[in-house]
Amino acid sequence: MSAVIFxxxxxxxxxRLMLPLVRRTRDPHLGVWALPGGWLDPDEDLDSAASRxxxxxxxxxxxxxxxxxxxxxxxxxxxxxxxxxxxxxLRSDLVDAxxxxxxxxxxxxxxDADDLPPLxxxxxxxxxxxxxxxxxxxxYSRIAAGLLPDEFTLTELREVYEAVLGRRLxxxxxxxxxEGTDELxxxxxxxxxxxxxxxxxxxxxxx
Amino acid sequence: MSAVIFxxxxxxxxxRLMLPLVRRTRDPHLGVWALPGGWLDPDEDLDSAASRxxxxxxxxxxxxxxxxxxxxxxxxxxxxxxxxxxxxxLRSDLVDAxxxxxxxxxxxxxxDADDLPPLxxxxxxxxxxxxxxxxxxxxYSRIAAGLLPDEFTLTELREVYEAVLGRRLxxxxxxxxxEGTDELxxxxxxxxxxxxxxxxxxxxxxx
Numbered sequence: 001m002s003a004v005i006f007x008x009x010x011x012x013x014x015x016r017l018m019l020p021l022v023r024r025t026r027d028p029h030l031g032v033w034a035l036p037g038g039w040l041d042p043d044e045d046l047d048s049a050a051s052r053x054x055x056x057x058x059x060x061x062x063x064x065x066x067x068x069x070x071x072x073x074x075x076x077x078x079x080x081x082x083x084x085x086x087x088x089x090l091r092s093d094l095v096d097a098x099x100x101x102x103x104x105x106x107x108x109x110x111x112d113a114d115d116l117p118p119l120x121x122x123x124x125x126x127x128x129x130x131x132x133x134x135x136x137x138x139x140y141s142r143i144a145a146g147l148l149p150d151e152f153t154l155t156e157l158r159e160v161y162e163a164v165l166g167r168r169l170x171x172x173x174x175x176x177x178x179e180g181t182d183e184l185x186x187x188x189x190x191x192x193x194x195x196x197x198x199x200x201x202x203x204x205x206x207x
Numbered sequence: 208m209s210a211v212i213f214x215x216x217x218x219x220x221x222x223r224l225m226l227p228l229v230r231r232t233r234d235p236h237l238g239v240w241a242l243p244g245g246w247l248d249p250d251e252d253l254d255s256a257a258s259r260x261x262x263x264x265x266x267x268x269x270x271x272x273x274x275x276x277x278x279x280x281x282x283x284x285x286x287x288x289x290x291x292x293x294x295x296x297l298r299s300d301l302v303d304a305x306x307x308x309x310x311x312x313x314x315x316x317x318x319d320a321d322d323l324p325p326l327x328x329x330x331x332x333x334x335x336x337x338x339x340x341x342x343x344x345x346x347y348s349r350i351a352a353g354l355l356p357d358e359f360t361l362t363e364l365r366e367v368y369e370a371v372l373g374r375r376l377x378x379x380x381x382x383x384x385x386e387g388t389d390e391l392x393x394x395x396x397x398x399x400x401x402x403x404x405x406x407x408x409x410x411x412x413x414x
Contacts, residue, residue: 042287046279070277070291072253080249084277084289 002037003054004087004130015163022057023107029120050086058108062088076122087130089146141183141203153191153198209244210261211294211337222370229264230314236327257293265315269295283329294337296353348390348410360398360405
C-alpha cells in the first residue's frame with residue numbers, strides 16, 4: 001500500500017501544491033525518499049490498510065482516502081510487489097493540527113509536487129500519475145472540498161486552483177467558467193475585510 | 208485478476224447490455240457463475256495478466272482493457288485474495304468475430320447486466336460497481352468508441368445509450384445535449400436508406 005497525499009503549503013511566492021515523503025530506513029533503497037506506505041495485513045481491508053500505513057508513517061489522517069490505481073510492473077521492485085495506491089487531498093490547517101497533536105515523524109518532509117527528488121521504486125511514476133489525475137480529472141467541487149474550508153470566495157478557489165495547476169488563471173474567465181457549472185452554490189454570506197466584500201460559495205453536494 | 212466486459216447483444220425487445228460469465232469448474236463455488244479471470248503470474252504485468260486470463264477463459268480480446276478497481280475485503284474469499292479488476296467495452300460485431308474464430312468455450316454465457324445470477328465470491332458487487340461506473344462516469348465519446356463502429360448517427364448513439372442506461376431517452380433532448388459538448392464531430396457523410404438521410408458523426412479524439 002502507498003499513499004499520495006496532496007496539500008497546499010505556504011511558500012514565499014504563494015501556496016504550493018506539495019506532498020509528504022518518507023525517507024526509507026531499510027533496504028531496498030535505504031535512505032531514499034519514498035511515498036508513505038506499508039504492507040497489507042492478512043486480516044485488514046484495503047481502505048483500512050491505506051489509512052493505517054499512512055498514519056503510522058506520517059501521522060496524517062485524511063478524512064477521505066480514495067483508491068487511485070494498482071501498480072504491478074514486474075520490475076518495479078527487486079521482488080515481485082504489487083502496490084495498491086490510495087490518494088487524498090488534505091487541507092493545510094488540518095495537516096498542521098494533525099502534525100502538532102500527533103508529533104511529526106522525523107523522517108517525513110513535504111516536497112513540491114512538481115519538483116520531487118528521485119524516489120524509491122516506481123514512486124516518481126506513481127506521484128506523476130496522481131498529479132495528472134488531480135490536474136485533469138478532478139472537478140472544482142472536489143478540489144474545493146479537499147483543500148478549502150466549507151465556504152470560500154471565488155478568488156480563494158482560483159488561488160487554490162492556480163496552486164494545483166501550477167499556473168496563473170485569468171480571473172474573469174475563471175468566474176465565467178464556474179458560473180456555467182452547477183458544482184458551486186452561492187451563499188448569502190460575504191467575506192469582508194480591506195477589499196470589497198466577496199460572496200462566499202460552497203460546493204454543491206448534489207453533484 | 209477478473210474482468211467485466213460489457214457488450215450489446217441483440218434481444219427481441221432491442222439491444223441489451225450484457226456481460227460474459229464463466230461457470231466455475233473448481234472449488235470454491237464449483238458450478239457457480241463468476242466473472243472471467245485467473246491468477247497473476249510472477250513474471251507478468253497486470254495489464255498482460257488481465258488480457259491473458261480473459262482470453263483463456265472466454266476467447267475474448269478487447270482492444271483496450273482498463274483497470275477498474277482492486278477489491279480486497281478480508282472475507283471475499285475463503286483464503287485472502289486481493290482481486291485486481293479490469294473492464295472493457297466490446298463491439299458486438301467483434302464479439303461475434305472473436306468467438307467464431309477462436310471457438311467459444313462451453314462454460315461461458317452472456318447475461319443481462321441488470322439480471323445477473325448469484326455469482327461466486329463478491330463478483331455481484333464487482334459487476335454492480337462496473338455497471339455504476341459505466342452508467343455514471345463514462346462520457347458519450349467513450350461509449351461510442353467502445354460499442355459502435357467509427358461512424359454512427361445520433362439515433363444509433365442514442366439507442367446504444369438507451370441500452371446502457373436501461374431506459375428510453377427523449378430524442379430531442381439527447382440531440383441538444385450532444386450539440387452542447389465537443390465529444391462528437393459531425394462528418395460530411397450520411398446514412399441513407401428507407402428513412403430520411405441521417406448525418407454520420409465520429410468521436411472527437413482530442414477530448
